[in-house]
Amino acid sequence: MILGSTEIDKLIQKKKLLENYLEENIEGAGVDLRVGKIFHLKSGAKLTTSERVLPEIEEINGRHFVLKPDHYVLIQTMEKVNMPLNICARMLPRSTIQRSGVYQFHAFIDPGYSGTLTFGMKNLGKFDFEFEKGTKIAQIIFELVKGKTKAYKGKYQGGKVT
Structure with a gap:
């Protein structure tokens, strides 16, 4: 069940x-x-059954940013979530983003997770996409979890980007 306002x-x-x-x-x-x-990726990554190597990242300074065609960045939200054990969440792009040729890559937000949210964004269009820090960029939808659950114990607890 999706939660209302x-x-x-x-x-x-x-x-x-x-x-x-x-x-x-x-x-x-x-x-x-x-x-x-906003972060640029500076190196490659690796994920196998025995090894996880995350890319090096670099924060982009300044208020305004231009996402060039075919460029990929990581976005960290201004907002922080504190997920109770009976609530999970999903993120969706705002429709203006999609209408601008930009795609977002979101992960599921588990019960028990606490921290800022990080997601990927890539310009799939042929034109620049300009935005600034503080801009509304995505929407979070909260859902009720029915039944027994476990709290998130992953490495990104607290809002860690990589």
Whole structure:
């Protein structure tokens, strides 16, 4: 079951579901998230059954950014989530992003995760896409988890980018 704005607001007040959010960004069944930090990938990566090597990253300074065609960046949200054990979440791109030829790569947000959110963004179009830090870029949708669950124990707890 997807949570509506009144349930989201209750969880924000009682459980600090979201921190550093703007109240006007709470929509009917989700919350718009804003661009916090932007990162370039500086190296390759590797993922096997016995080894995980993440890419080196470099933060991009400045308020404005131009995403060139075929360029890929990591975006870290300004907002922080604190997921209770009975709530999970998914992120979706705002429709303006897709209409601009830009695609986002989101991961599932597990119960028990706490931290900022990081996702990939790539310009699939033929033209530059300009945006700035603080811009509404994605939406988070919260869902109720029915039954017993486990808390997230992964390496990105706390909002670690890589």
